[in-house]
Amino acid sequence: MKALEEKILKEGIVKEGNVLKVDNFLNHQIDVAFLDQMGAEFRKLFHEKKVTKILTIEASGIGVAVMTSKHFDYVPVVFAKKSKTSNISDELYHTKIHSYTHQKTNDVVVSKQYLNKDDHVLIVDDFLANGCAMLGLINLVHQAGAKVEGVGIVIEKGYQEGGAKIRELGYHLESLAIIESMNDQTCEITFRK
Template sequence: MQLLKDKIRTSAKITDNRIIQVDNFLNHQLDIALFNEIGKEFKRRFSAKEITKIVTIETSGIAIASITAQYFNNVPVVFAKKHAGLNMNKDVYEAKVFSYTKNQEYLIKISKDYLTPNDKVLIIDDFLASGSALLGLYSLLAQSGAEIAGVGIVIEKTFQEGRKLIEEKGLHLESLAIIDSLQDGQVIFKE
């Protein structure tokens, strides 16, 4: 997706030749016009699929998933909680996820009320790198019996093992910008 790649080239900060920080438009300040173009592109790539629900994970996936849902007939968005409040229903699906950007393990949770075996789910997230968050979501969805119709990612880094782990599960994965290398602070996209 050219618009997204251009935005990454002009706005992302690279550190340590492997970390790409996109707080400027994706993870802290949110570029809503760009998110609409991202939503349209996910619809184009998953147009053949019947989708009844979009599932994502706290925090950065929520805005992208919500804008994207508008292009899928306003299907409900459900986000897995990393920091459940005291008011949360106790009857939940849960899975462990390790966050490298926070160097911490989380228990992520989705209430059993919001996933059923009848759901056909599009998973949306901002990043695919190690794949840990996506495998956690995969586990929650497998517990619920819902069907995973596809996985839509905004930015994928090919030099970590995420794609391999997702493809091993037989999932249809679409990433809008695929980064092969961040060596020397340069973003090299996969052709």
């Protein structure tokens, strides 16, 4: 998505430790109109898939998932919670996901009432780096006996192994922008062609 690459170059900040800061439009302050464009792009990329649910993980993926849902006739969005709260059912699917950004492991849960064997799931998230979150979400879908129809990522760090892992497992993975390299000294970002 050329518009996303241009927005990253214009508004993104490369920080030390391979961190791309895009929180001014994607995951702290949200540019809703731009997320709507991303949702439309995911619809184009997965138009042939039957999608009954969109799954993401809290919190940064929720905005993208909701705007993507709009373009899939408002199918329900389910987000995996990073901890069990007192108002969630005890009937849960569980997986452990290590967060690259926060350097901690979360016990991630989804209530069994929101994913089942009849679901066709599009997984959507803001970033893909080492693939831990995606593999965890895929695991939750499999626990439910549902089908993963595809994985949609806003920004993939192509120089890390996550994308390759997901593709090697045979999943239909589409990323709107794939970063080939970043340099925090020069602030240069190179995208995959």
